[in-house]
Amino acid sequence: MTGAGKHDGAGGRRGVGDVEHSGRPADTTFGGAPPETRLRAARLALWAVAAVLAVRQLATVLNTPSGERLTDLETWVGPHGVLHVKGSIYDSTRFTGTPFGGLVLKPLTHSAQAALGWGWTFGTLLLVVALGLVAARALPQPVGRRTSLLATPVAISLLMLSLPVRNALWLGQTSIVPVLLVLLGCFTGRSERQGGVCTGLAAALQPTLLLFAPLLWFTGRRRASGTTVGTFAACTALAWAALPHDSYTYWVHHMAGVGLGGKADALGNQSLHGALLRLGLTGPLEIALFLVLSAAVTAVALRRAVHYAHDGQLLLAVAITGCAVVAVSPTAWQHQLLWVLLAMVGRVGRRVSGRYVWPVAMVLVTTLPAKMMVPNMPVMYPLRDNLVLLVALAAATAVPFLSRTSPLFQRPVPAEYAPPVPARLRGVPLAPFLRRVVTRPNLLLELLLMRAVYAVYQRVRLAVTGGTTSGGRARAERHGHTVLGIERFLHIDIEHWANHTVAKIGWLRDLFGFYYESFHFVVPLTVLAVLYWRRPVDYRWARASLGFATFLALLGFWLFPLAPPRLMPGLGFIDTVYGPQDLAHPDYGAMTAVTNQYAAMPSLHFGWSLWCGVVIAVVAPRRWMKALGLLHPLITVSTIVATANHWVLDAVGGAGLVGAGFALVYLLTGPRRVATGLDGALEREHPNRFETHVR
Numbered sequence: 001m002t003g004a005g006k007h008d009g010a011g012g013r014r015g016v017g018d019v020e021h022s023g024r025p026a027d028t029t030f031g032g033a034p035p036e037t038r039l040r041a042a043r044l045a046l047w048a049v050a051a052v053l054a055v056r057q058l059a060t061v062l063n064t065p066s067g068e069r070l071t072d073l074e075t076w077v078g079p080h081g082v083l084h085v086k087g088s089i090y091d092s093t094r095f096t097g098t099p100f101g102g103l104v105l106k107p108l109t110h111s112a113q114a115a116l117g118w119g120w121t122f123g124t125l126l127l128v129v130a131l132g133l134v135a136a137r138a139l140p141q142p143v144g145r146r147t148s149l150l151a152t153p154v155a156i157s158l159l160m161l162s163l164p165v166r167n168a169l170w171l172g173q174t175s176i177v178p179v180l181l182v183l184l185g186c187f188t189g190r191s192e193r194q195g196g197v198c199t200g201l202a203a204a205l206q207p208t209l210l211l212f213a214p215l216l217w218f219t220g221r222r223r224a225s226g227t228t229v230g231t232f233a234a235c236t237a238l239a240w241a242a243l244p245h246d247s248y249t250y251w252v253h254h255m256a257g258v259g260l261g262g263k264a265d266a267l268g269n270q271s272l273h274g275a276l277l278r279l280g281l282t283g284p285l286e287i288a289l290f291l292v293l294s295a296a297v298t299a300v301a302l303r304r305a306v307h308y309a310h311d312g313q314l315l316l317a318v319a320i321t322g323c324a325v326v327a328v329s330p331t332a333w334q335h336q337l338l339w340v341l342l343a344m345v346g347r348v349g350r351r352v353s354g355r356y357v358w359p360v361a362m363v364l365v366t367t368l369p370a371k372m373m374v375p376n377m378p379v380m381y382p383l384r385d386n387l388v389l390l391v392a393l394a395a396a397t398a399v400p401f402l403s404r405t406s407p408l409f410q411r412p413v414p415a416e417y418a419p420p421v422p423a424r425l426r427g428v429p430l431a432p433f434l435r436r437v438v439t440r441p442n443l444l445l446e447l448l449l450m451r452a453v454y455a456v457y458q459r460v461r462l463a464v465t466g467g468t469t470s471g472g473r474a475r476a477e478r479h480g481h482t483v484l485g486i487e488r489f490l491h492i493d494i495e496h497w498a499n500h501t502v503a504k505i506g507w508l509r510d511l512f513g514f515y516y517e518s519f520h521f522v523v524p525l526t527v528l529a530v531l532y533w534r535r536p537v538d539y540r541w542a543r544a545s546l547g548f549a550t551f552l553a554l555l556g557f558w559l560f561p562l563a564p565p566r567l568m569p570g571l572g573f574i575d576t577v578y579g580p581q582d583l584a585h586p587d588y589g590a591m592t593a594v595t596n597q598y599a600a601m602p603s604l605h606f607g608w609s610l611w612c613g614v615v616i617a618v619v620a621p622r623r624w625m626k627a628l629g630l631l632h633p634l635i636t637v638s639t640i641v642a643t644a645n646h647w648v649l650d651a652v653g654g655a656g657l658v659g660a661g662f663a664l665v666y667l668l669t670g671p672r673r674v675a676t677g678l679d680g681a682l683e684r685e686h687p688n689r690f691e692t693h694v695r
Contacts (some may be wrong), residue, residue: 046153053160073172099239132156192224200231294328301396346401372455429670549661566644602653609636
């Protein structure tokens with residue numbers, strides 16, 4: 001497969017689009033792929049997921065009251081919209097599109113509002129499906145049969161989940177149309193002229209997309225580049241003739257749309273202009289710096305895009321150019337950021353363990369809000385407020401995507417697997433394909449997933465119990481009386497005695513308070529860090545068991561919301577950590593806004609500490625280390641009871657979910673391999689090599 005500008009067998013020149021799709025994929029056999037029936041079942045399942053997500057998005061938008069959905073569409077074409085009334089469409093600065101966009105949308109002002117809402121939402125979903133189809137077909141060749149069959153439903157599902165698509169559906173925006181037009185122009189046009197018309201129409205709707213014209217020019221599609229510029233000029237001239245006053249306002253007074261819509265320094269504007277304004281720069285200095293940075297980003301991004309287009313990765317080249325468009329636009333609102341998601345097609349990393357870092361990062365950045373990705377700390381606010389912009393800049397200018405000529409493009413360095421260990425129970429492991437990898441997982445990928453999972457855990461923990469409402473509080477208190485009754489029946493209701501005893505001893509009260517607030521996170525993270533560095537094989541099963549236990553805890557919070565002793569009215573407990581509480585509006589410090597204190601059953605404080613103790617007891621080489629590890633859950637259970645933060649039965653529930661987590665890992669992957677004398681000999685003989693040997 002040759003790059004753009006190379007001569008084909010007949011002696012003629014072929015453009016990038018022709019090169020990208022010429023020939024059949026090299027990998028068209030089944031090879032090591034699963035049987036045909038499994039592949040068909042997986043494909044049907046993925047299409048079902050895509051359909052469910054589409055229906056969910058449709059229902060979410062249409063079931064919302066009319067005044068709270070499709071707000072931008074209502075602002076434009078509603079009875080009192082800027083496109084419906086007489087006068088300039090930019091009088092209120094609410095319409096952010098070009099005059100050509102206003103000219104295209106004006107006929108919709110005569111549509112019935114109910115029918116327009118249904119048609120707009122359903123039509124947008126169809127555009128998303130079309131976008132997924134085009135993107136999946138544009139993957140760099142060759143691709144295997146499995147990838148070719150599964151790429152389309154995966155692409156559509158990711159688009160449905162992405163914040164830009166959800167935002168566009170909710171607001172009633174047109175931002176998906178320019179992206180689709182550019183992809184159609186680059187990949188499906190039967191001729192360069194047709195492709196240029198599509199790209200030119202996209203630029204007429206969003207002027208910064210003219211950046212694709214030089215990409216087309218430098219990749220050998222000069223007719224398409226010229227047609228792009230000509231189509232943009234013709235559409236702009238048509239709009240100027242039909243709406244001269246509005247065109248002057250847009251292109252001269254607002255300088256191609258600057259100042260339209262929300263404030264340029266709002267967090268939603270993920271462009272260089274918005275970032276500079278948020279940093280406090282204003283006036284001529286900010287404008288000059290923005291222009292200089294934009295020129296530098298454009299030059300670097302175009303050079304990289306042309307390189308990858310000649311390399312046969314035209315979709316990646318288009319995504320890089322789109323990320324540059326995000327950065328250099330005066331305003332790049334959330335619904336305009338689909339280019340960042342498309343950048344996930346680039347391949348980064350030499351090893352299999354690192355190959356997933358970039359696509360996972362792109363999916364997380366475009367699917368989760370930035371405040372869920374970055375810790376809520378003042379020092380991290382600049383990163384959080386500009387996260388999407390920084391990722392777009394990285395994709396456009398810095399990320400070292402692999403070339404198709406690299407031997408690692410198709411075959412990265414494989415993972416090393418441990419030999420299976422015989423299990424005493426028949427049918428274990430249940431998932432034999434989950435083989436034990438003996439090398440360290442990629443650290444960046446682990447940190448990304450940990451942060452995302454913990455953010456989701458916080459959200460779910462807050463949402464599932466309903467503890468912040470009066471009804472949720474009453475239910476949690478009823479469950480508290482139930483738990484206390486069971487403990488009295490079992491004669492283990494020691495919480496009141498322990499709480500009042502500790503409250504009278506100042507140093508012990510302070511010690512338990514410090515232990516409760518500090519060690520809950522510090523010890524598990526330390527254990528994971530040590531395992532990751534010194535025992536990568538043990539790290540994997542330990543991390544998986546902790547994840548299973550935490551997930552099971554969420555089910556407990558949902559099924560059985562429970563008030564801790566300190567939030568139970570009339571029982572006389574003393575909150576030794578946070579002080580006296582207004583039970584209707586409890587205050588527990590910095591965690592008040594991010595946690596739900598009515599999620600006490602099971603106790604993750606004790607569960608995580610027990611997990612630490614068990615893991616340390618299993619892997620620690622010295623007896624005193626094992627004893628110290630087992631001491632941690634003993635101190636923790638004393639702390640949570642004495643501070644009135646948990647009932648005794650909460651600790652029992654925490655122990656049960658940790659046991660279930662270890663059991664699930666055992667059932668799915670089989671028993672852990674124990675270090676042998678041979679392992680010790682190999683370690684002494686090859687100390688540097690042994691870090692990847694099975695322990």
